Amino acid sequence: MRYIISGRNIDVTEGLKTAVYEKIGKLERYFTPDTEIHVTMNVEKERQKIEVTIPMKGSIVRAEQTSSDMYVSIDLVEEVIERQLRKYKNKLIQQKQAVVNLNQAFMDDENVEDESIKIIRTKKFAIKPMDPEEACVQMELLGHNFFVYRNAETDEVNVVYKRKGNTYGLIEPEY
DSSP states (O other), X not given: OEEEXXXXXXXXXXXXXXXXXXXXXXXXXXXXXXXEEEEEEEEETTEEXXXXXXXXXXXXXXXXXXESSHHHHXXXXXXXXXXXXXXXXXXXXXXXXXXXXXXXXXXXXXXXXXXXXXXXXXXXXXXXXXXXXXXHHHHHHXXXXXXXXXXXXXXXXXXXXXXXXXXXXXXXXXX
């Protein structure tokens, strides 16, 4: 695997690089040798955050973890990625898709966990035309993290969502 390690507000020391190679290196058995691993370490106040992104054909494996110690964050993110890979493997086996970036020995492993997606509730509601600001107000009134609405200007279905730091995002369709 090829590592691309960068840091924001932190000097990436040899000790941190070694910890990344040791922990994330445990995932080598899942990937082909030419797989790139993007690791970004970030320090904000008392928070030590690590983001790991692994681009693969057709999808991206991504995880981030935050703690008060970067070494703890590295340990945590490795566990999350391994769990995501198991889920991804199960999905691939169920759909019998072509596997390009995953090691064949990993795919042949018989330890398959059943973590299929089950929809347990369906909601139907009228979509009222409104502007994005009004949709944000409605979302706040409902206490939800996202809100689906019809944009009064474009007449298209849009989604507003709550982001970290009390900010909002808008999803518009692109055709």
